[in-house]
Amino acid sequence: MxxxxxxxxxxxxxxxxxxxxxxxxxxxxxxxxxxxxxxxxxxxxxxxxxxxxxxxxxxxxxxxxxxxxxxxxxxxxxxxxxxxxxxxxxxxxxxxxxxxxxxxxxxxxxxxxxxxxxxxxxxxxxxxxxxxxxxxxxxxxxxxxxxxxxxxxxxxxxxxxxxxxxxxxxxxxxxxxxxxxxxxARCLTYGGHKKRVLYEPSVPPLMAMDKAAYMANKHGPTLNHFYEVQ
Structure with missing residues (x-):
């Protein structure tokens, strides 16, 4: 061995x-x-x-x-x-x-x-x-x-x-x-817990965020998260 x-x-x-x-x-x-x-x-x-x-x-x-x-x-x-x-x-x-x-x-x-x-x-x-x-x-x-x-x-x-x-x-x-x-399911649950709107077409996803921008983005639509984490 x-x-x-x-x-x-x-x-x-x-x-x-x-x-x-x-x-x-x-x-x-x-x-x-x-x-x-x-x-x-x-x-x-x-x-x-x-x-x-x-x-x-x-x-x-x-x-x-x-x-x-x-x-x-x-x-x-x-x-x-x-x-x-x-x-x-x-x-x-x-x-x-x-x-x-x-x-x-x-x-x-x-x-x-x-x-x-x-x-x-x-x-x-x-x-x-x-x-x-x-x-x-x-x-x-x-x-x-x-x-x-x-x-x-x-x-x-x-x-x-x-x-x-x-x-x-x-x-x-x-x-x-x-x-x-x-x-x-977790994403939707968290968005509901924080009373975030599910989808808002007038608010585009924030792409290429840094750490500070991500932490400051507390009220973005829930569905935007799926684009922002790419």
């Missing part, structure tokens, strides 16, 4: 707590969130009587995010987070990304500080929460680095995002949830 094959085998073995379990469509951590309540007994039944620090942090993060997004409209609710989580884990597993724990945390927390809801372009909530968990500073900063690179406005904010595998996994998962039937 070559060094690269041994390295890949070693990385693959570390994914077992995060990746897909047999024929199940859900990774273990996600499968736990399908019930209406997550308590210590449920998690212990899934992972055994002794939970690792990573298990505890993920459990705490799931509970925090579900609570924080409980009042969000369906375009950016817990179901969206869960889909991004699932997709991120699937992509990261296929790509043999090493820092899977950071992928999971970033996927779970990526909309906690969404400027469209908070009015602030920061990661203050995610940072504050992560500092309440048994995580080292380097890991916290890495998770925040991933979160800071996700989102359409971030693509507009720089000519070239400094891509690294963990960011790419979560960013692509978030993009995948913004296309197809789910993506269309």
């Amino acid at each position: 070559t060094y690269s094959e041994k390295s890949r085998e070693k990385r693959s073995s570390s994914f077992s707590r995060y990746s897909f379990d047999g024929d199940s469509p859900l990774p273990p951590f996600v499968a736990m969130t399908s019930s209406s309540a997550i308590d210590g007994g449920d998690w212990a039944a899934k992972f055994g009587p002794v939970m690792t620090t990573d298990d505890i942090v993920i459990q705490n993060t799931v509970e925090y995010v579900r609570g924080m997004l409980a009042s969000n409209d369906a375009s950016h609710d817990w179901n969206h987070i869960e889909r991004v989580w699932r997709l991120s884990v699937r992509i990261a597993t296929e790509e043999h990304v090493e820092r899977m724990d950071c992928v999971v945390l970033a996927a779970l927390l990526h909309d906690i500080d969404d400027w469209k809801y908070t009015g602030s372009d920061s990661t203050d909530r995610a940072r504050a929460f992560l500092h309440t968990q048994p995580l080292d500073v380097d890991k916290i900063e890495f998770v925040l680095k991933i979160i800071n690179g996700i989102g359409f406005k971030e693509e507009l904010g720089a000519k070239k995002i400094s891509m690294f595998p963990e960011l790419a996994c979560v960013q692509d998962a978030d993009r995948l949830d913004a296309i197809g039937a789910i993506g269309i």
Whole structure:
């Protein structure tokens, strides 16, 4: 066995707590969130009587995010987070990304500080929460680095995002949830939530926007978004 094959085998073995379990469509951590309540007994039944620090942090993060997004409209609710989580884990597993724990945390927390809801372009909530968990500073900063690179406005904010595998996994998962039937439904739901007009022929789409213009465009017709993200 070559060094690269041994390295890949070693990385693959570390994914077992995060990746897909047999024929199940859900990774273990996600499968736990399908019930209406997550308590210590449920998690212990899934992972055994002794939970690792990573298990505890993920459990705490799931509970925090579900609570924080409980009042969000369906375009950016817990179901969206869960889909991004699932997709991120699937992509990261296929790509043999090493820092899977950071992928999971970033996927779970990526909309906690969404400027469209908070009015602030920061990661203050995610940072504050992560500092309440048994995580080292380097890991916290890495998770925040991933979160800071996700989102359409971030693509507009720089000519070239400094891509690294963990960011790419979560960013692509978030993009995948913004296309197809789910993506269309989310766009229409968000437009309705913000009381935007669906279509206004006298207001053309704003093409070639930069980050500032995109963030300032708060009242454009909903259907314009499909042209503006090309």
